[in-house]
Amino acid sequence: MMESEVFASFIFYSTVLIIKMYVLAIITGQVRLRKKAFANPEDALRNGGLQYHREDPDVERCRRAHRNDMENIFPFLFLGAIYSLLDPHPVVARIHFIIFCVGRIIHTVAYLLKLKAPTRSVAYSVAQLPCFSMALQILVAVIKFW
Amino acid sequence: MMESEVFASFIFYSTVLIIKMYVLAIITGQVRLRKKAFANPEDALRNGGLQYHREDPDVERCRRAHRNDMENIFPFLFLGAIYSLLDPHPVVARIHFIIFCVGRIIHTVAYLLKLKAPTRSVAYSVAQLPCFSMALQILVAVIKFW
Amino acid sequence: MMESEVFASFIFYSTVLIIKMYVLAIITGQVRLRKKAFANPEDALRNGGLQYHREDPDVERCRRAHRNDMENIFPFLFLGAIYSLLDPHPVVARIHFIIFCVGRIIHTVAYLLKLKAPTRSVAYSVAQLPCFSMALQILVAVIKFW
Numbered sequence: 001m002m003e004s005e006v007f008a009s010f011i012f013y014s015t016v017l018i019i020k021m022y023v024l025a026i027i028t029g030q031v032r033l034r035k036k037a038f039a040n041p042e043d044a045l046r047n048g049g050l051q052y053h054r055e056d057p058d059v060e061r062c063r064r065a066h067r068n069d070m071e072n073i074f075p076f077l078f079l080g081a082i083y084s085l086l087d088p089h090p091v092v093a094r095i096h097f098i099i100f101c102v103g104r105i106i107h108t109v110a111y112l113l114k115l116k117a118p119t120r121s122v123a124y125s126v127a128q129l130p131c132f133s134m135a136l137q138i139l140v141a142v143i144k145f146w
Numbered sequence: 147m148m149e150s151e152v153f154a155s156f157i158f159y160s161t162v163l164i165i166k167m168y169v170l171a172i173i174t175g176q177v178r179l180r181k182k183a184f185a186n187p188e189d190a191l192r193n194g195g196l197q198y199h200r201e202d203p204d205v206e207r208c209r210r211a212h213r214n215d216m217e218n219i220f221p222f223l224f225l226g227a228i229y230s231l232l233d234p235h236p237v238v239a240r241i242h243f244i245i246f247c248v249g250r251i252i253h254t255v256a257y258l259l260k261l262k263a264p265t266r267s268v269a270y271s272v273a274q275l276p277c278f279s280m281a282l283q284i285l286v287a288v289i290k291f292w
Numbered sequence: 293m294m295e296s297e298v299f300a301s302f303i304f305y306s307t308v309l310i311i312k313m314y315v316l317a318i319i320t321g322q323v324r325l326r327k328k329a330f331a332n333p334e335d336a337l338r339n340g341g342l343q344y345h346r347e348d349p350d351v352e353r354c355r356r357a358h359r360n361d362m363e364n365i366f367p368f369l370f371l372g373a374i375y376s377l378l379d380p381h382p383v384v385a386r387i388h389f390i391i392f393c394v395g396r397i398i399h400t401v402a403y404l405l406k407l408k409a410p411t412r413s414v415a416y417s418v419a420q421l422p423c424f425s426m427a428l429q430i431l432v433a434v435i436k437f438w
Contacts, residue, residue, distance in 0.1 A: 003437070008434050008437050008438065011374055011430060011434050012431070012434045012435075014370065015371070015374075015427050015430050015431055015434070016431075018367045018370065018371065018427060019427055021363070021367065022367075022420070022423070022424070022427075025363060039356055040353070040356070040403075040406075040409075040412075041406075042406055042407070042408060042409045042412075043409050043413075045409065046408075046409035046410065047409075061186070064185055064186070066363065067213075067359075070216055070362055070363065070366070071167070071171060071212065071216065074216070074220050074366050075164045075167065075168075077370045078160065078164065078223045079161070079164065082157055082161075111186075114186075114187075114188055115188070116188060116192075117186075117188045117189050117191065117192035117193075118192065120186075120188075121189075128168070131168070132168070135161050135164060135165055135168075138157060138161050139158070139161055139162075142154050142157050142158045142161070143158075145149070145154050146154065207332070210331055210332070213359075216362055217313070217317060217358060217362065220362070220366050221310045221313065221314075224306065224310065224369045225307070225310065228303055228307075257332075260332075260333075260334055261334070262334060262338075263332075263334045263335050263337065263338035263339075264338065266332075266334075267335075274314065277314070278314070281307050281310060281311055281314075284303060284307050285304070285307055285308075288300050288303050288304045288307070289304075291295070291300050292300065
């Protein structure tokens, strides 16, 4: 499995995106500390007092970016793995993975840097194209098999 | 792997549910545009002004449906894949997958159409049954192997 | 696949954590009923009236714990599966899985019981260590293969 070129390429881009999500979680924690905005009273107490148990727009922005990642990167981990089993052309497969990976990285950057609309939505939509393509190819392959 | 009847059936229902989630994301975007309720100031600015940077109950409803999907469909993608490796009877396996798939589709419809309680909760609970069943069968198989 | 010791061990801890998440969802529902705090008007109507369509700090605490699980356990399901394919030493692999599993269980307990900070954050950080380790080992293996 690890010796398939397509699968190795899928693994690479998937792992990069998971690390990107971990980095986003770390950034969220740093913004919470810097803006002094904690979701839990016990965290606020440890960091200056209960008045810091509050919401902050920059923290919420990080959380929205992270949630959007979950909505989109997790399904990619599934679709990409199954798609890799369909024996697609390595170059075509890699184009799918790269478009998704770059689209999602731009999405996060656009979210955190508050880039002008519609940068973020365009990045989201472009990243969805390879996902729709893989989902359809998987359905066609399964239906053919039946 | 793709030539196993059980695995093919699992792939089919999983991919249908992922597409269902993608459609829910598109519906959320459409409701945001129609109700003029944007999570980010930069989106509101592009769509009429900062006064549209606000929450809306219909948008929040879509987001709750989507979040519930993540809480339940993503674990199914894992459990179903491992369960398929256990070589279950194809008919029994397919019953597991169909109950989950239909339950989750009814859950989304009940959420978006605000169907009377407890329609949505019943759909959720019924869809959890095959998940619990698969999780237990996986644990039994692993413990037997040890 | 099921006959690999590493993979069986991964499957065991993953399934335990998914069941842990299912239990958390059930607890959330019980807290909603006990505190009479429902996210949807249709649920409130069935449980005493629209005045119970409201937020509650204990419900929100459960939801934050669940969301943090999604952010961390779902990527583990992916990384752990790929890492198992890399043929790691069974003892080393099991140490990775156990640290993650125990860390995440302590995280949930610390969240729900409102344990003093930084118990929860320490559990989170310790559980991330095997994830970072697996992600790096996967990247190294893929890059070597190319």
